[in-house]
Structures are given as C-alpha cells and as structure tokens.
Amino acid sequence: MNSTSTCVAAVSYLPTIMTYITSVINQEPDTKQPAQLQDGEHFDFIVVGAGSAGCVVANRLSEVADWSVLLLEAGGEEPGRMDWAYKTQKQTTSCGGNECYWPRGKVLGGSSSINAMIYNRGNSHDYNHWAEKGNVGWSYEEVLPYFKKSENNIDPDIANNTKYHSVGGYLSVGRFPYEERNAKTIYEAFKEIGYDGIDFNTETHSGVMSVQATQENGERRSTNRAFLEPIRNTRRNLKVVTGVRVTKVLIHAENKTAYGVQYAFEGNRNATGKVFAKKEVIISAGTINSPQLLMLSGIGPKESLAPLGIPIIKDLKVGQNLQDHFTAPGVFFSLNEDARVMPSNEDILIDSLRYSFSRRDSPWASIAACKTVAKINSRYANKLIDNPDIQFIFTTKSSHDEMIMPFCYYDQIIVNPLILRPKSRGYLTINTTDPFSQPLIYPNYFKEPEDIDVILESYKVAVELGKTKALTDAGFKVNASFLPRREDFLSGTSPLWGPEAVYTLHHQSGTCKMGPKKDAAAIVDPQLKVHGVEGLRVADASIMPYITSGNTNAPCIMIGEKVSDIIKQAWGQ
Template identity: 40%
Template structure:
C-alpha cells in the first residue's frame, strides 16, 4: 500500500491552528503523528491555490464583501469574474486549517476562538436546561465560515419552502425561480447512478456525492425504516421529499469541500480580487446626505482604518454578524440605536428580529451486541493517508438523514416537519490502539436526534454594546410556542419505534440506555412527559439560524432587504446570506445559502453590467 506522498509543486505551510486541542491528552502522540501526515498531504493542503492575505489595500474598491464565509466566498468569486471590477473580501478569521478537510474531524474546530465565534444564547427557561439554559451555537470564523465546520449535508429543502417565501412578499423567490441557482453551484458526481440529471447540476464549483465510507449500522437504519413504512430513497432533493437515506455531501475524493475551497481557491490568482484576513469590520459608513454607502470601517492588527466603496458594499456575515454590523452602522430599530448612542442612519425595526432556528431533542441508545471499538486505529489511519478511504473519509452516522411527516404535519402531507440526525461510529480522537473485541465489556452507544423542521417560535438578536468585538445578545425563544414540543413528542415516539424494529433489535441488540435522562423518568418506558422533558433538557439547538435581516415586500414593516437583497432606505448596500431568509427551509441550510449567494451575485451583476 503506497502512502499519499506526492511532491507538492508549492511549499506547504501551516494553515490555521492544530486540531489536537479537541482531543484529550492521552491521544496526543497518535493524533499528532496522524495530523502531521495530513498537513503534509498536497491534495488536502492545496498550497498552490491558497488565498493570500492582502496587507496593502487600495483606497477604494468597486465592491467590498464583508464576511468570507459560506455566502461571502461565493459572492466575491462571482463578482471578480468581471476583470474591470476591483473586489475586496474582508474576513474576520484566517484561512481554513488543513485538518478541517478530513470529514471525520468536522467538530475539531468547534469551541476554538481562532476558528469559531463560540456563540451562546441567553439563558433559556424552556431549553438546554441540562447546560444551564445556555445553548451553544458554533459558527465558523474563517474563510468558508460554517461550511468548514458543519456536517457537509447537501439538502435543499422543499419546493413549498420557497413558494411560501414568494407568496409572502419575497417576489421572485419561488421554487421554479431559485432552482436554477441550486443547479449552478452544484457539481454532482453521482448523476445517473445515485441521483437523476433532472434534479442536479454537474458543472458547478462544489462537488457533491456520498462519502466513500458508510458504517453498516447506518445502512441498516435505512433498511429498518422500511419496517415502519418509510422505504429507502436515494435522493431527498428530488420529487420524493420524505424518507430515509444516506445523504450526499459537499466532499470529493475523501475530503471536505467548503465554499472557500470551491469558489475562492480556484480564482485566488485574480489580480482584481483582494482578500484581507483577520480583519474585523466595525461598520459601514453611510453619507447621511445621500443615504449611500461610501466606505467600510475595519480593524486589523489593532488599528482602525477605512476603505472606500465605489459601487456597493455587501454584508455576508451570516445570521448573527450581519444584523450586528447593520446595527453598529446605525441601521436598525431606532430605540436600540439610541440606547447605545449610535447615530440613526435608517430606522429599520426588523434588523435582528425574526430569528428562527430548527430545534430538536437527543436520545442515547446502547447497542448491546456491539463492543465499543474505536473507529480510528493505525489501520484506518493508514487507509485514509494512502487512499482517502475508510472511517476518516466520512462523518460516521451523521451522514444518515431522514425527512418525514409527523401526525401534526399539514393535511396535504407534502412538506416534511421532522428530520432525524444520527450520531456515532465517529473516527475522531483515539490513541491508535486496537482493542480485542472479545475482551471489551463496554458497549457501543449511538444517538438519534429528532428535529422539528417547521418551528413557530421566533427570537431576536440585539447589541450588547457598541463594541464590535462584544458578542450580541442571542434570544432564540426555543419552545416559546408549544408546537415544536408537540412535534418532538411525536418524532420521539417514531425514533423509539425505529430502535425497536426487528432488524436493529435482533442484529445489534439496540436498547434505550438505562439511566439516560433519569431526571425525566425511565428511558426504557418513556411517556409523553418524558419526551417533553428530554427535549427541554437535552436540546439539540441546531445550527440553521436564519431570518434576522428578513427579505420582504416594501410594505412589510419587519423586512430589512427587498427581493433584490438591497437594504431598504440605504443605497449601495445589500445583505447576502442566511439572514435574509424569511423562514427556515425544511432542511439543512448550506445549499440554500449558496443558492442565495449565487442569485445575489447575479442581481449585482445585472445592476452594474455596463459600469
């Protein structure tokens, strides 16, 4: 077996921090050796196409894109296709670390101040109670943003998600109108085998396919669901919008593809595209006489500077950072701005409002016939280093997904209201040793997490202070509406039925873990009250936050941007990211965000095509 040690055409240097702090001290030797091999791999490090940090900026640019995350990487890449336009992309973090390309290490950069904003909600009275009511929201702080630290799922949502946007004021955003932009960003590598060409693109910047490795247990979960009347499906992005499947993800040849890797690196040598890393935007500057954006204020190396904007500034900071930047710029609810002595540029009551997120629960199960043998060993490490295959090339059980209708779903039953995620069989951190299965007494554990896809609760975001480095107040109001709890009770019952299917019970001896959530009752004989209690204590707060710069019609008092993503009342300013979604799609949000970014870039091009 040959190791993947091809000579790089460009020198490899360190990109970002080590992933080792996410592992315990007992794993340091094995994991440090493995990380060294990963860092020296040309295909993962990609040293020739890495984006360069621009230290000397021009005095002004045609377009300044604020935030190099999932959306901002797309927008900057697309705008710089016009060689006549000078484009600046400003990113608060650095470049994405090399080990983040390893799919199984998707959580390695959570909770790290260099790579994660580490947001926590305000204490909740009805959720995350096992953690003092504070729900943790990991958000990527680097080029590629959260597309560098998420589970890579390629899920678009349901056609009705977008039709409802259009029907409620987001004119031009129906499914028929947004579908071509999903296609534009996608390079599906399983068309004709796993998915149909009718529903997928093959020429986009981001490769989409299933992982190279799937634990047998996940395959059996998909088959076991058939006992409950949910036949397997190969594509939840096609007409069959419900069922259980092994998802397609943003990956290629055993490694992650972030939006930065797909959109920015291939164009990193464009002379009209500059990128400023580790640069914090403090506000956009608006001429009060013309209500037009004229500059962007930023902080780099402890020094505050400004850069001019000739055509437009585009805020792509995401659902949390974008409204914060607007507020710091004097754009938002008048009472909030006056509270912090920020001059009012535009009174927009909707900035920071309409915060929506999926929310779920979590259940622990024991596989009594499976020993808890590590997925990551010297053998599987060498398999990945040599061939980019095996457990490291995937995300364990979390590549499995299901979308179904609960008994509380709308009568027509088209739009799913429950999603299931699965966790376990992870190849994250070990000491590299191989245990003898016959000697192991510990049994393997897995987690099933039902998610309520159509939440009715609405939260808000507001400033904590006028300091751009001060994290904003995040109040999601989880379970403020009983609807989500009621849906999760029904979803939890289905999860238990799934665990009790003949296939999983007889092959794996799966049982609810005794003592799990004992403060809520007996996990082996659950009641509705048990399920409600678990949802409130062991909340899955998800990371699909949207809505804080809502897109809507001019007569919508809560709308922040119009259907062309232009900020109401301010010239030369758009918001392009998840924050503009009027409602959360019934799916993961990365693919919808990339679609929005592709559309937004086209709006800008069409506006300035002759200039």
C-alpha cells in the first residue's frame, strides 16, 4: 500500500482512529485506589466535593500525617461522564426567554476538569474590596501568597516576575504550546487600538494577554491531576471515594455542631450511610450544590425550609447573592479562505497524530482564538484605579453545522464581552427535600439596567477592533448586523437575536457569601465557618462575596489553599 492509499484508508477510519488516539492521550494514570466507604467510619475531616477547591483542601489537610481525611465526590474518575447539566428556571431577560443550560463538572477535579483552562486570578482590587467589607485576611496582599503557593509557572518570562509568580507548586500553569495564528492576529489588533500586551495576573489589569492556562505540554491540569494524583496512592491518611453523593450534613440540634454526613451511592440511591467527622466537615460542592446541601441540612432561609418540613438549624440567606459572568455576543468575525481553519479530513487526522507526538505542532494543544484575552475599560469603569470592567473572550464556530468539529476548526470567531462586575444578582432555592432534585435557579441576567449599558459599550470596541489593519489584512470581516439593542435585553426574546443570545461563561459564584457577623447576608465568616454552626466550613466559588474580575478557577484554588492554612492554624498545626 503506498502512502496515499494508506492515508485514504486511514481517513475512512478517522472517527475510530481519533477515538483511539484520544483514549491513549487521556489514558488514566495507574494511580487509583479503589476506596470503599464503610457505613459508620470516622475521620478527622470530611471534605465534600473534589472540585477546584476540594482537591486542594484534601491535599493540604492530609499533609498532616496524624489527620485522617475523607474526600467524597459524586462524580467518577477523570475523564468520565462529567456534567451535572443544570437547567435554570425560564428567564425573561436572557436565554431567549428559555431555561439557561449550566454545565458543571461532576467528576474528580469538578469544573476544573471541564473548563477552558484559562488561568486568571481576577483583579487585585477584588480582594481589597472583600477585605474592606470586613473580610479580614482576604486583601490582595494576603491572598497573593496562596496563588503562588499552588503555582508551577512553566513560562520563564512570566515566572521570573517572582513578586507575583512562582515555580515548584502542584499546579502547572503556562501558555499553550501551539501558536494559534488567529489568536495572535487578535492580539495584534488590540495593540493597534491602544492596548498593551500584559500579564494580567499581576497588578496590571488593562490590556491584552496571550493567556496562561492550567496545562502542561498541551494537557489539562485539573485539580485532580495536579493535587490528588501525585499523593493519592502514597498518603495512607487520605481516602478518596467517588460515586457518592452527600445528601445531608449531620448537625447536633442542641449545640449546633456538625459531626458527619449522610450519603447515598450514585449508582444505587437506596444504598445510604453515614460517616463521622471528629474535627470538621468542609463543603466544597460548588456554587449550586453547596447551598443546596446546606439547605437540605437545615441551614437556609426559614421561609424556604419550614414549608418543606426541614428543621431549622440556622436561618441564613443561603442561595442568595448568585453572581455570574454572562455575555451577549453581538459581533462576530467571518473569516476568508486564508484565515479560516477548516482543514480536510486528512489534515485533521494528521493534527491528531501530531498531538500524540509533538504538541507544539498540533492545534489540538490549544484553545484556538480563546488564547487571546483582553480586559478593557468602558466609560463606566473607575479610571482612578486599574480595574477594567469588560473582558473579551473569543470563541469559535464552524458554519458547517452538520459536522461536529473540535473547536480548533472554525470559520467564524464570536466576540464574547463579559461584564466583569455585574450588578445583577440571582438566587437559587429548593422546593423539595429530595437531594437528587435540581435546585431552582434564577440567574436574573441583565436584571439591572446598568449591566445593559456596559455591554452596549463593549460592542463599540468590538466593531473598532474589526476595522483594524491587523484583522482586515488577515482576512477577518466584522459582522455586526445582529448587534443587540437595549430593547433586546429588556424583552430577552428578540427573534433577530436567537435563543442563545445571552448565555453564561460559567463563573457562577456567591451563594454562600463570606462576610462578618454584622453582614446580614453572610453565610460564612472570614474563616469560612458557617455563622452560628460549629465544625462546618464552606470553601469554593460560593463563598465569594463579590465575583472576581476574571475567570474563577484560579480564585477557587486560592480559596482552597487559604482555608487549609486557616484550618491548620485553628487546630494548632
């Protein structure tokens, strides 16, 4: 068989070959411990949820050899079936009047195993703002060491800036090995309209960046890969159990002290049990599940829990303060022959083979145009400080709808402006005591008119970008014919605009708000202890009092690092 016929034969087997290669690439390292859970077991600490924060907490607490730590995860091993696939309640000002789809990771690593890997700490002012609101210990200066503690920065030009970065931590962070030409073009276009190339994970925030990601050599570094796999087989005091849903935190009604959790197996929901915590229970189940679990356990708004017959342990505003980064993409770029990335089947096969041998040469080792991220100031941003209010993310789309393409192959680029500090707040609640029911989620995107004003501003910048020499020379054509107007946001259902017009960029946070005792909306204190309850903390995206000004994975990892130190200090370690 000559080389051409080999290739043709190979192309007809393309799906099979790609599946094989992907499975080899994703092969699970042989590090698993088939841990079994025994009803009635005792541990010093029980961590609920092995996501971005939970894996870090389990790792750091089990550094203390005398402590026994149990990590319970509802999902399975990574990779595997992965998505909680939440649906919100129908919205009037977003999602085309429909439910919004909210994916969340249900797997070891949680949402860090399914996210877009962008490493973005937010803005230094975010944390100073948290501290100003009474959250002692959470100023930028105080959280920076925890970002650095996790970090293994693999790009020397960035790692050399040791005030902000470090090497040697569990989490590898670096630029993708594959150089994406359209991402580079967008980067140049931002420079042309006056934005500097920056590292926004410092105290310079306005500008454009070729992002760093939670990856190494083109492979994802979920918190499972980074924080659990290196220690899972070696630390006898850490037990990781998957496929187990925590259904209730056990709390003594008299002294309001948590003493364990109740669980059910995902594979057999009738098989239930209890495990006990000698010291503490830490809930790291994420922005949707952490408040749901608290409410099922009697911690939540009395008016929601009492009608369900749930005995009240503590009346707190659990589930309120829901924040998110949402977008309404009004502008997109169509790409001409030169710019589009729509290879033949043969080339896709070659790319897949390249990925298994040399990451540097394969677009599979990248996130396409998403590699370039810019943070800019609308006219509503406070110009006295460097605190941009819009972030641009560039997603890709193939006009060949009938084909399922990896997103590195595309002929359109969608400009997604995120409002970094939205005024709109949503909430979630429960209407059943069934722990397997989804909570009722109300995102309320664009409920506050100020958010509409900010996003309308962002389209002007997107259109200006489309007119740059960099983009026009490269074959980008700006298409703004569907530019949403104010009315579209108010009705949410413009037929011109399509049902997916407003959607989430997946940074839900805030539903177990951190705040001092005097803050009536706070659920946890600055030590992340649930107000009025002993032995119970929450540590994940839900504790953010205000959403960070960027993607939320790195902040969740920082929260996991910081709470671990708080716990160690509290127990004299």
